[in-house]
Amino acid sequence: MTSVAVPGDDTDAPRRAVAPFTEFVLKINSRCNLACDYCYMYEAVDRSWQGMAAAMSDDTMTQTARRVAEHAKHHRLARLRVVFHGGEPLLSGPDTLARAADLLRREVGPATAVECTVQTNGLLLTEGCVETLAGAGIRVGVSLDGDRAATDRHRRLRGGRSSYAPVVRGLEALRRHPEIYAGILCVIDLDNPPVETYETLLAHRPPAMDFLLPHGNWTIPPPRRPADASTPYADWAIAVFDRWYTAPERETGVRLFEEIIEGLLGGASRSESIGLSPVAVIVVNVDGALEQVDTLRTAYPGAVSTALNVFDHPFDEALGHREVVARQSGLRALSETCLRCPVHRVCGGGYYPHRYRAGGGFRNPSVYCRDLFRLIGHIKGRVSADVAKIARRPT
Amino acid sequence: VELVADNQPSDSADRGFGSDLIDVTGLSLKDLQGLSETAVKRSLRRICEEMESPQDAVAGFQSSL
Numbered sequence: 001m002t003s004v005a006v007p008g009d010d011t012d013a014p015r016r017a018v019a020p021f022t023e024f025v026l027k028i029n030s031r032c033n034l035a036c037d038y039c040y041m042y043e044a045v046d047r048s049w050q051g052m053a054a055a056m057s058d059d060t061m062t063q064t065a066r067r068v069a070e071h072a073k074h075h076r077l078a079r080l081r082v083v084f085h086g087g088e089p090l091l092s093g094p095d096t097l098a099r100a101a102d103l104l105r106r107e108v109g110p111a112t113a114v115e116c117t118v119q120t121n122g123l124l125l126t127e128g129c130v131e132t133l134a135g136a137g138i139r140v141g142v143s144l145d146g147d148r149a150a151t152d153r154h155r156r157l158r159g160g161r162s163s164y165a166p167v168v169r170g171l172e173a174l175r176r177h178p179e180i181y182a183g184i185l186c187v188i189d190l191d192n193p194p195v196e197t198y199e200t201l202l203a204h205r206p207p208a209m210d211f212l213l214p215h216g217n218w219t220i221p222p223p224r225r226p227a228d229a230s231t232p233y234a235d236w237a238i239a240v241f242d243r244w245y246t247a248p249e250r251e252t253g254v255r256l257f258e259e260i261i262e263g264l265l266g267g268a269s270r271s272e273s274i275g276l277s278p279v280a281v282i283v284v285n286v287d288g289a290l291e292q293v294d295t296l297r298t299a300y301p302g303a304v305s306t307a308l309n310v311f312d313h314p315f316d317e318a319l320g321h322r323e324v325v326a327r328q329s330g331l332r333a334l335s336e337t338c339l340r341c342p343v344h345r346v347c348g349g350g351y352y353p354h355r356y357r358a359g360g361g362f363r364n365p366s367v368y369c370r371d372l373f374r375l376i377g378h379i380k381g382r383v384s385a386d387v388a389k390i391a392r393r394p395t
Numbered sequence: 396v397e398l399v400a401d402n403q404p405s406d407s408a409d410r411g412f413g414s415d416l417i418d419v420t421g422l423s424l425k426d427l428q429g430l431s432e433t434a435v436k437r438s439l440r441r442i443c444e445e446m447e448s449p450q451d452a453v454a455g456f457q458s459s460l
Contacts (some may be wrong), residue, residue, distance in 0.1 A: 019453050020449070023409060023455050025456055025458075081455065083459045085458070085459065097460065117460070118457065119459035119460070123424070140458035146445075184458075185458070209460055212457065245435065248431060248433070248434075249432045250432055250433055250437050255460070257434075258434075262442065263437065265415050265417055265419050265438065265442040266417075266419065267414070267445055268439045269452070269454055270452060271454055271455060271457055272451070272453060272454040272456065275454065277452045277453055277454040278452070280453035280456075281455060294458075295458065297407075300442075320408055344415075345416070346416075380417065382435075383417055386435045387417055387418075387419060387435075390422070390426060390427070390439070391421075391422070
């Protein structure tokens with residue numbers, strides 16, 4: 001079994017992941033045309049991208065498609081999801097993505113439905129690009145943090161110019177193809193007003209949004225998350241939640257809130273950021289290396305490595321990797337502190353990279369523990385009251 | 396600077412949480428008929444559908460939608 005040396009090993013832990021991979025993140029291009037100051041690829045402690053080829057080669061893409069097909073057949077997957085990611089994946093051009101999607105679907109065959117999505121910064125989303133992606137059945141998610149001021153705070157072009165206007169033009173093009181519009185991802189910045197941020201993003205009519213906590217851990221703390229009882233991120237998120245939740249008709253999906261509600265109702269989360277569901281994601285880097293989610297780069301250099309690659313190893317070998325197993329271990333992967341907490345089945349300990357502490361590994365509460373606790377408690381109060389009202393209704 | 400004090404609830408009084416889940420025992424899709432299409436209705440419909448047709452759930456990549 002391949003493993004990385006992280007303290008806090010559990011010798012009783014299962015030796016193999018229980019769920020096959022159903023989501024394959026393909027790092028189609030390792031470069032980016034933005035210079036976001038919070039980027040986990042280029043601004044984190046892991047600098048391994050510096051020696052990486054810019055784009056995934058045809059050989060690597062072909063071999064990846066074979067391995068995905070092999071995995072799908074072996075595990076008889078009814079469906080799987082491919083995410084074209086980067087860097088900025090559209091630097092490889094929409095035609096490259098369309099060919100890759102076609103190749104993957106042909107290799108996998110009709111027994112398995114293949115959903116393809118590209119997550120982009122939106123700079124290259126021209127009308128022609130969107131039409132090519134729509135023709136290839138590739139869904140599009142866009143990353144944007146709010147209005148011009150919010151965008152300019154972190155997401156500037158190389159050289160310092162604003163990226164806002166071209167991204168907005170890209171979203172306008174995408175709105176003309178709602179069949180492939182996946183939604184908007186937003187990283188929370190406490191300097192951005194929460195409700196205004198939500199409403200600015202909502203104006204782009206996304207079918208879904210998600211609000212991501214800035215990356216950080218116990219050793220490299222997130223911005224403005226002091227070691228005290230304050231809950232600045234919960235306060236921000238609760239303002240957005242109340243605005244979203246109290247709309248007379250649901251305006252869009254917000255993944256973080258919906259997955260918390262799902263957990264509170266006794267269901268299973270579909271996002272790795274919250275809950276105890278087994279994480280069924282594997283990353284193929286631009287050179288064919290099999291890796292864990294690259295947000296782990298924020299923990300320590302080499303945290304994503306499995307020492308496996310698509311040329312020499314089937315995806316099944318990665319199911320034996322210690323951190324892959326840990327992320328499918330549910331309660332077993334949680335700290336004692338988490339197990340004593342009444343909300344651990346809902347938060348699942350929070351997002352895995354946020355639990356890291358140098359010298360202690362990942363078996364800790366999230367560095368956002370207090371924020372998650374307060375946010376979940378608030379959501380529970382709102383939803384409980386509504387469920388009680390519904391239960392009292394005459395039917 | 397490493398965080399040394401845990402950012403986590405430290406005592407039960409701070410929590411005051413009781414049971415961690417919301418009881419939806421007995422709730423069905425029929426109970427949702429006639430309600431406005433609110434966020435909570437969507438979530439309740441999802442859980443009712445999952446209770447009627449249970450499936451193995453896995454967690455997906457947070458850096459995409």
